[in-house]
Amino acid sequence: VSADDRTVIGNERIVSGHERTDTLGLGTEEMRELGYWVVDRVVEHFESIDGPAIRASSAAELREALGGPVPDAPCDPLEAMQTLVDVALANMQHGDHPRSFARVPGPSSYAGVLGEWLGTGFNAIASSWAGASGPATVELVAIDWLAQLLGLPDGTEGVLLSGGSMSSMTALAAARHIVGPGVAYLSDQTHASIGRALVALGFPAENVRVLPSDERFALRAATVREAIDDDRGRGRDPRFIVATAGTTNTGAVDELEGLADLAAAQGLWLHVDGAYGAPAALCPSGRETLKGMQRADSLTLDPHKWLFSPYDIGCLFIREPGTLVRAFSMRPEYLADVRADTPEVHFGDRSLELTRRSRALKLWLMLKVYGAQRLRDAIERCIANAERAQVLLEADSGWEIVTPAQLGIVTFTRPGWSAEEHAARVAAVSASGYATLTSTFLRGHPVLRLCTINPRTTEHDIATTLALLAAG
Ligand SMILES: *Cc1c(COP(=O)(O)O)cnc(C)c1O
Numbered sequence: 208v209s210a211d212d213r214t215v216i217g218n219e220r221i222v223s224g225h226e227r228t229d230t231l232g233l234g235t236e237e238m239r240e241l242g243y244w245v246v247d248r249v250v251e252h253f254e255s256i257d258g259p260a261i262r263a264s265s266a267a268e269l270r271e272a273l274g275g276p277v278p279d280a281p282c283d284p285l286e287a288m289q290t291l292v293d294v295a296l297a298n299m300q301h302g303d304h305p306r307s308f309a310r311v312p313g314p315s316s317y318a319g320v321l322g323e324w325l326g327t328g329f330n331a332i333a334s335s336w337a338g339a340s341g342p343a344t345v346e347l348v349a350i351d352w353l354a355q356l357l358g359l360p361d362g363t364e365g366v367l368l369s370g371g372s373m374s375s376m377t378a379l380a381a382a383r384h385i386v387g388p389g390v391a392y393l394s395d396q397t398h399a400s401i402g403r404a405l406v407a408l409g410f411p412a413e414n415v416r417v418l419p420s421d422e423r424f425a426l427r428a429a430t431v432r433e434a435i436d437d438d439r440g441r442g443r444d445p446r447f448i449v450a451t452a453g454t455t456n457t458g459a460v461d462e463l464e465g466l467a468d469l470a471a472a473q474g475l476w477l478h479v480d481g482a483y484g485a486p487a488a489l490c491p492s493g494r495e496t497l498k499g500m501q502r503a504d505s506l507t508l509d510p511h512k513w514l515f516s517p518y519d520i521g522c523l524f525i526r527e528p529g530t531l532v533r534a535f536s537m538r539p540e541y542l543a544d545v546r547a548d549t550p551e552v553h554f555g556d557r558s559l560e561l562t563r564r565s566r567a568l569k570l571w572l573m574l575k576v577y578g579a580q581r582l583r584d585a586i587e588r589c590i591a592n593a594e595r596a597q598v599l600l601e602a603d604s605g606w607e608i609v610t611p612a613q614l615g616i617v618t619f620t621r622p623g624w625s626a627e628e629h630a631a632r633v634a635a636v637s638a639s640g641y642a643t644l645t646s647t648f649l650r651g652h653p654v655l656r657l658c659t660i661n662p663r664t665t666e667h668d669i670a671t672t673l674a675l676l677a678a679g
Pocket residue numbers: 311369370371372373398400451453454455480481482483484509521
């Protein structure tokens with residue numbers, strides 16, 4: 208630091224010049240070199256589709272490699288990063304692997320990764336308008352683009368959260384603020400995170416009505432109407448209907464039009480959980496399947512599932528503008544500088560998160576780089592892949608389809624196999640590293656399940672996975 212960089216304030220000599228380092232002393236050249244190394248590893252990751260789809264090591268082994276005493280002195284950053292790549296990142300489910308069929312895969316895209324990196328590198332915040340006008344605009348635009356692609360009504364507002372669980376919980380908290388406490392109706396196929404959210408929000412057990420789904424695992428409006436009548440007869444206050452646009456287990460879609468009619472007629476709040484399935488509305492066949500979804504008062508969609516974004520992004524859409532701010536706005540003294548009354552958005556007022564990173568950058572960049580047409584085609588291919596899987600299963604008399612391909616999910620069984628056998632076959636395929644899929648239960652019966660939402664998956668991938676399963 209040269210003498211010119213020193214200023215005298217009072218009796219203190221203060222260093223005003225900055226060395227060319229990061230906050231804690233990594234130098235410029237080192238930062239570049241390490242950053243390029245990371246880019247290379249990530250590009251290799253996108254190319255390495257021959258690696259295992261899932262891998263786990265023993266807790267002791269992982270602890271041995273990643274633990275030890277608290278590091279006191281600095282260590283070689285490259286060595287530490289190599290350890291993360293070799294040990295931590297090697298031992299997990301690779302949701303972006305083309306033969307990752309288990310649970311809900313996470314087919315992330317490189318443009319999404321780039322947006323994430325930029326935001327993290329600049330420590331992008333999306334809280335107040337004055338402190339985040341750029342990222343806030345990116346979030347407004349990305350939500351608006353997505354709303355248009357889904358065919359949601361003009362004026363739909365939204366906020367980006369960590370995922371589907373937080374998105375639906377935020378929706379239900381806002382909804383209760385608006386319509387008051389009362390009974391919520393869900394189905395036996397509703398994602399478990401909704402029931403958990405209702406408990407966390409303090410819904411008493413008698414205000415959570417879990418209703419039976421029909422033979423296709425969908426919730427019918429008539430079922431909900433009966434329950435509402437019953438509750439009104441008992442002096443309870445029906446308030447919320449939670450419908451699912453693509454259930455996690457089978458891809459089933461509740462009777463959305465009928466439920467929207469019912470909610471409108473009875474003055475109930477309709478929340479649609481499309482965490483899994485909503486992106487299907489980008490393409491024509493999915494749009495047809497999800498008809499009625501657009502009438503929701505609130506809608507959850509997880510870009511980190513079927514919209515090619517790296518983890519940690521769930522999108523909440525709200526139909527009535529101003530709802531989120533009414534539920535979540537706060538005005539403490541210490542935020543007065545950045546929270547002046549402007550017509551602009553303060554995203555810190557749209558959920559329970561105040562300091563929040565900009566999740567919109569990765570979504571915006573992904574939409575911009577690939578364009579809607581490519582996303583539409585990719586999603587269409589994913590829907591077709593489950594249908595192709597169904598054709599392959601039907602061609603082999605050993606398998607029995609339990610639920611036909613719907614929104615990228617098909618479930619099937621091997622008559623004669625016990626629940627343990629189903630699970631053991633899945634475990635063996637996962638252990639081989641070639642592919643990973645799910646064994647689950649439908650009304651107590653064991654089934655196998657493929658979720659085909661990676662557009663890179665080929666028919667050969669599916670056929671070989673089925674052959675491995677059958678061979679044991
Ligand atoms: C995955 C999923 C959720 C939960 O979303 P997270 O992002 O895991 O929090 C909720 N609903 C459905 C239908 C899902 O598939």
